Amino acid sequence: MNLKKYGWNDHFDGQFQQYKGNGLTAGRIIAVHRSGYDLVTENGELFGLLSGKLRFEIEFDGLPPAVGDWVVVMEYPDEGKAIIHNVLKSYSQLSRNEAGFEARQQVLACNIDTVFLVVSLNRDFSLRRIERYLVVIRNSGANAVVVLNKSDLSDEVEMKIDQVRKVAYDYEVIATSTVNGSGIDLLHGFLETGKTSVFLGSSGVGKSTLINGLCGLEVMDVCDISEYSDRGKHTTTHRQLFMTDDYGMIIDSPGMRELQLWETGNTISELFDEIEVLGRNCRFADCTHDSEPGCAVLEALENGSIDEGRLNSYFKLLREKAYMERKRDVKAKINSKKGTKYIALLQRQLKKGK
Ligand SMILES: Nc1nc2c(ncn2[C@@H]2O[C@H](COP(=O)(O)OP(=O)(O)OP(=O)(O)O)[C@@H](O)[C@H]2O)c(=O)[nH]1
Ligand SMILES: [Mg+2]
Ligand SMILES: [Zn+2]
Structure with missing residues (x-):
């Protein structure tokens, strides 16, 4: 099987160099199941399981592999199995x-x-x-x-x-x-x-x-x-x-009932560019386009040059993004506490071992 046909390219080849020579090969995840992963390697289709170390890393601070991910594996073709040791960084x-x-x-x-x-x-x-x-x-x-x-x-x-x-x-x-x-x-x-x-x-x-x-x-x-x-x-x-x-x-993919935002960049501003551009003409630099005098966005709404539905959608998405960011911050704080506790636990265990 030709991995290039499966999307293997220089982006992954570069990352894979460090694993070469240890009997490790590359594979791509084609389906995710509760019990493991279907993946393809140069030798065909195998059932992938996470290595203990990778499972631990993911549980602690990471994401499990998803469909389309490229992974580094040790193959056991006789058993139809592969152990997944690393996930290569994705480009999207x-x-x-x-x-x-x-x-x-x-x-x-x-x-x-x-x-x-x-x-x-x-x-x-x-x-x-x-x-x-x-x-x-x-x-x-x-x-x-x-x-x-x-x-x-x-x-x-x-x-x-x-x-x-x-x-x-x-x-x-x-x-x-x-x-x-x-x-x-x-x-x-x-x-x-x-x-x-x-x-x-x-x-x-x-x-x-x-x-x-x-x-x-x-x-x-x-x-x-x-x-x-x-x-x-x-x-x-x-x-x-x-x-x-x-x-x-x-x-x-199955039809989605709900699509909650996962937004980490400036996507909303880019997609609602025309509103952002108008906003630059508001009297106040920090205008929220709510009821401020001299608001260019509200003026455009009034004279019909922007659509009310679209403007509301813009506000709604921005609010959702801000809400998500707050939740992420709280979670990061909790995780960093967890991390400190975890390091303390490791240190105690090391001392005991001595
Ligand atoms: N009239 C019409 N019907 C279509 C068209 N495309 C699909 N359908 C019908 O729409 C229904 C649903 O199609 P699916 O392809 O199963 O829809 P899906 O998006 O895969 O749905 P999920 O798998 O549930 O997410 C089927 O009865 C199709 O025959 C189309 O272009 N015109
Ligand atoms: Mg379908
Ligand atoms: Zn404004």
């Missing part, structure tokens, strides 16, 4: 905050080149949801393409494309239909050998159907829409990376 990382009270990063996929954000043009269509997804995708470092699927069910395709373009930064926006095949060729243009793509979006928008259509194969399970229920019966149940003949690697 798609993360959300795990649902729940704590701030906890959940990595959805790593080393992704393109994220296809799939939205359906019938009931699922929401500009606000697209904005939220784009914050998360842009933060990952991967390229984004917005796919407006089920164009066969809408008479307003052009209008919807225009609306989405206004909120989608400079990302491509394309309309597709798996029923009449329109737009599928445009999607092919973004897929290439050696690159990895992930399909993201709500349940039932047609991610798996699109992937099947792209590959001309029934590679993914598709559920009959009549079987979809409000109780949330998802067809795709876990993230899985698979290889295509001509279109690189594709990750299908």
Whole structure:
């Protein structure tokens, strides 16, 4: 098997040099299970388990490997097994905050080149949801393409494309239909050998159907829409990376009910650039665009040059980001206390040993 086809490149080769010569090889995680990992190496598919040391490091302060990660392994092909010793640094990382009270990063996929954000043009269509997804995708470092699927069910395709373009930064926006095949060729243009793509979006928008259509194969399970229920019966149940003949690697993912922000940079400012630019003309440098006199943003709202829904979305995302940052700070403090206690414990044990 050719690892280059699986996305191996100089970025990883450089990192791998230090492990060479110890009988260690490289592999890529293609699925994550509760009990371990499916991964591919030059010798084929193996079931990966974390080494004791790596498990300890992750538990203490780190993230477990995700789909798409490259790892350093010792292979035991006779047993179909591999022990994972290290995780190589990824060049992109798609993360959300795990649902729940704590701030906890959940990595959805790593080393992704393109994220296809799939939205359906019938009931699922929401500009606000697209904005939220784009914050998360842009933060990952991967390229984004917005796919407006089920164009066969809408008479307003052009209008919807225009609306989405206004909120989608400079990302491509394309309309597709798996029923009449329109737009599928445009999607092919973004897929290439050696690159990895992930399909993201709500349940039932047609991610798996699109992937099947792209590959001309029934590679993914598709559920009959009549079987979809409000109780949330998802067809795709876990993230899985698979290889295509001509279109690189594709990750299908289950529809997400909730996408909480994991944002660590300036993504919101970049995606809402037009509001930030207006804000520079406010009378006060620290204007919150709430009720201050001489506020250029409120003036633009009044004269209709910015949309109220979009402005509210901007505020909401910024508030959520600030809230997450506070939770992360609290967690960091707790962890650093834990770290001090842990070092003290180690020192005590060392003394006892003497
Ligand atoms: N009319 C129409 N129906 C479509 C289109 N694409 C997919 N569908 C239907 O939408 C339903 C859901 O498709 P899936 O591909 O299972 O959706 P999914 O996004 O993978 O859903 P999850 O796996 O639950 O996240 C199926 O009944 C498809 O046949 C389209 O372009 N037009
Ligand atoms: Mg699916
Ligand atoms: Zn202002």
